Amino acid sequence: MKEDPRKLGASEPSAAVRIRRAAVADAAEIARLCAQFGHAALVKDVRARIAVLDAMPSQQLLVAEEPGIRLLGWIQVERRLVLTAGERVEIIGLVVDAAARRHGVGTLLVSAVQQWALAENLGEILVRSNVVRDASHKFYLAGGFSRVKTQHIYAKSLPG
Numbered sequence: 510m511k512e513d514p515r516k517l518g519a520s521e522p523s524a525a526v527r528i529r530r531a532a533v534a535d536a537a538e539i540a541r542l543c544a545q546f547g548h549a550a551l552v553k554d555v556r557a558r559i560a561v562l563d564a565m566p567s568q569q570l571l572v573a574e575e576p577g578i579r580l581l582g583w584i585q586v587e588r589r590l591v592l593t594a595g596e597r598v599e600i601i602g603l604v605v606d607a608a609a610r611r612h613g614v615g616t617l618l619v620s621a622v623q624q625w626a627l628a629e630n631l632g633e634i635l636v637r638s639n640v641v642r643d644a645s646h647k648f649y650l651a652g653g654f655s656r657v658k659t660q661h662i663y664a665k666s667l668p669g
């Protein structure tokens with residue numbers, strides 16, 4: 510995969526777990542974790558999406574791995590310009606393997622995003638999390654996030 514200087518590079522936050530950019534070759538492992546996130550996806554679709562995301566400077570898709578073993582989690586964030594709020598980072602998705610939770614992997618992924626956001630002079634990270642995701646609410650509050658509002662999400666299916 511061609512390196513994009515606007516993308517977050519690999520970092521080494523701990524000896525055992527490495528945080529790096531996702532690659533198309535991670536598709537099967539990312540799909541496995543998508544299912545745990547409650548969003549099952551076909552490996553071929555995930556592969557195609559990773560390739561598209563990698564070409565978008567506004568997107569960062571990072572994985573946590575135990576080198577040579579398996580992926581422990583992934584995070585997708587978007588750099589978003591909001592007319593009323595300016596530029597900020599939004600966490601679009603975050604999941605840690607159920608077998609690896611409570612070992613700091615989620616914290617490592619968010620920390621990597623935070624370092625990138627600071628380097629890019631982005632002043633805020635925002636995340637929307639379903640009310641049923643109990644662990645995530647504890648996780649974000651423990652990580653220094655504040656709950657700023659509660660919303661309903663509306664969707665409309667379009668024909669075709």
Ligand SMILES: CC(C)(COP(=O)(O)OP(=O)(O)OC[C@H]1O[C@@H](n2cnc3c(N)ncnc32)[C@H](O)[C@@H]1OP(=O)(O)O)[C@@H](O)C(=O)NCCC(=O)NCCS
Pocket residue numbers: 545546602603604605606609610611612613614615616617636637638639642643644645647648649651652
């Ligand atoms: C939320 C999630 C990403 C957290 O990942 P993780 O690697 O387990 O989190 P960490 O180990 O870094 O946890 C850091 C701190 O958050 C808090 N925390 C995390 N999970 C918690 C839980 N289930 N119950 C209570 N506190 C929790 C704790 O304070 C924890 O520190 P501690 O273990 O020293 O007490 C993980 O539970 C997950 O993938 N959940 C399913 C998907 C999901 O909800 N994603 C978020 C959608 S936006």
